[in-house]
Amino acid sequence: MKNPSYTDKILAYQEGKLSQKEKADFEAELLSNPQLQEAYQNFQQSLELTEVFAFDHLKQKLKSWEEPRVKRMHPLKLAALAATFLLILGLAGLSGIWQRFSSGKLASRYYTEIPVNIVSRNGSTDANAVLLQMEKDFQADKFGEVLETQEIEDPRAYLLKAQAALQFGNGAEAANYANLIISRQLNPYVEAAEWLFILGKTQSRETDFAKAAIDSLLQKEEHPFREEAMQLQEDLNSTWRKFAR
Amino acid sequence: MTSSYSDIELIRMIRSGGKQMELAMRYWNSHSGIREKLDSWIRKAGGTKADSADIFQDSICYLILNIRNGKFEGASNLQTYFMAIGKNLWLQQSRRSQHYQRILNSVQAEEATVINPEHILMRAEQINRLDQLLQLTGDACRKVLGMWSLNFSMREIARELGYKTEAVVRKKKHQCLKQLMKLTAQNPEWKKGL
Numbered sequence: 380m381k382n383p384s385y386t387d388k389i390l391a392y393q394e395g396k397l398s399q400k401e402k403a404d405f406e407a408e409l410l411s412n413p414q415l416q417e418a419y420q421n422f423q424q425s426l427e428l429t430e431v432f433a434f435d436h437l438k439q440k441l442k443s444w445e446e447p448r449v450k451r452m453h454p455l456k457l458a459a460l461a462a463t464f465l466l467i468l469g470l471a472g473l474s475g476i477w478q479r480f481s482s483g484k485l486a487s488r489y490y491t492e493i494p495v496n497i498v499s500r501n502g503s504t505d506a507n508a509v510l511l512q513m514e515k516d517f518q519a520d521k522f523g524e525v526l527e528t529q530e531i532e533d534p535r536a537y538l539l540k541a542q543a544a545l546q547f548g549n550g551a552e553a554a555n556y557a558n559l560i561i562s563r564q565l566n567p568y569v570e571a572a573e574w575l576f577i578l579g580k581t582q583s584r585e586t587d588f589a590k591a592a593i594d595s596l597l598q599k600e601e602h603p604f605r606e607e608a609m610q611l612q613e614d615l616n617s618t619w620r621k622f623a624r
Numbered sequence: 625m626t627s628s629y630s631d632i633e634l635i636r637m638i639r640s641g642g643k644q645m646e647l648a649m650r651y652w653n654s655h656s657g658i659r660e661k662l663d664s665w666i667r668k669a670g671g672t673k674a675d676s677a678d679i680f681q682d683s684i685c686y687l688i689l690n691i692r693n694g695k696f697e698g699a700s701n702l703q704t705y706f707m708a709i710g711k712n713l714w715l716q717q718s719r720r721s722q723h724y725q726r727i728l729n730s731v732q733a734e735e736a737t738v739i740n741p742e743h744i745l746m747r748a749e750q751i752n753r754l755d756q757l758l759q760l761t762g763d764a765c766r767k768v769l770g771m772w773s774l775n776f777s778m779r780e781i782a783r784e785l786g787y788k789t790e791a792v793v794r795k796k797k798h799q800c801l802k803q804l805m806k807l808t809a810q811n812p813e814w815k816k817g818l
Contacts, residue, residue: 432770437685527647
């Protein structure tokens with residue numbers, strides 16, 4: 380910058396840090412001082428450049444919403460490609476499974492039983508209001524709104540977002556939210572999260588993860604989703620068997 | 625499955641920026657049914673599934689930026705405008721391909737719906753060119769300024785990028801803008817592309 384003092388002045392103006400008088404003085408000087416005009420023009424052009432960064436942010440965000448996709452296969456992995464294709468075809472038939480388990484069952488089992496006046500861990504009513512709104516949106520099938528609600532550190536919010544992500548077909552995002560609960564062992568929501576994690580991984584075609592998570596769940600005799608997990612395991616195995624024939 | 629938005633609502637949400645804009649973007653990305661439409665067009669014009677997915681994402685980014693910076697004038701509906709962006713991005717990307725003429729012919733034979741293509745292409749080229757130069761700005765600054773320019777609140781930026789407080793983000797944004805002003809002043813040739 381040719382004149383650093385102009386930079387500070389312009390930024391203070393842009394950030395609203397000037398008093399009324401200073402602001403009026405600045406605007407008057409901007410009309411009469413060519414050096415300040417030049418510096419201000421440079422500032423405006425810098426702002427235009429931030430569009431490039433905005434583009435990056437948007438692209439990154441879109442990528443984060445995408446399911447993990449199968450990359451281009453090496454020719455030698457042609458057999459694996461065919462296998463994957465057949466598996467996906469089989470899994471498409473399972474789409475009803477996760478829908479059946481994810482929306483109805485979890486909603487009725489966990490959400491309708493959650494008292495709506497629960498105060499969050501820090502006692503903030505603000506977080507409580509956010510959660511309430513999320514629940515309303517979820518019940519009204521406004522899954523996009525649920526996913527776009529500001530992040531609050533509450534396992535119920537994570538569960539709602541995980542289910543909303545499943546409804547959006549974004550299993551990877553669902554599994555991520557579920558994992559926030561599992562990794563922090565936020566009881567009593569861990570079991571529901573474990574099931575959502577499995578559904579998310581199944582939906583995002585990460586069958587190895589899904590199968591490992593099912594195995595782990597099935598080791599817990601009292602797990603409330605044991606029955607569903609067994610059914611899903613059977614369906615997944617049956618798909619594999621069909622493919623292996 | 626989810627509420628549907630009119631063009632007017634989507635434009636308002638995109639202009640207000642931040643989380644509202646993200647909601648509109650998510651809606652467009654998942655529910656407008658236009659992904660299939662653009663995919664079908666690109667596949668007919670010689671593109672692969674991967675090409676189509678990439679063009680779809682870029683088109684959403686340009687749609688949002690064009691609405692925010694006032695380049696979208698509402699002369700057509702959003703779907704038509706979006707398709708025009710996608711088609712032009714694909715044509716631009718195919719230029720270097722040896723099959724470009726064939727692609728162009730197939731496109732012309734099918735339809736010639738293009739809205740201000742020069743503008744869209746020029747912007748894409750500018751962004752690509754500036755992108756290399758602006759690597760100098762540093763990753764942290766790119767992220768902070770990118771979100772700030774999209775009207776995310778300091779709180780939202782702090783949450784997403786892992787800063788401890790809003791004050792830290794505010795200070796970072798100040799430093800980054802200052803750095804960017806210095807870079808633009810030192811490299812006046814950048815301004816020609818703007």
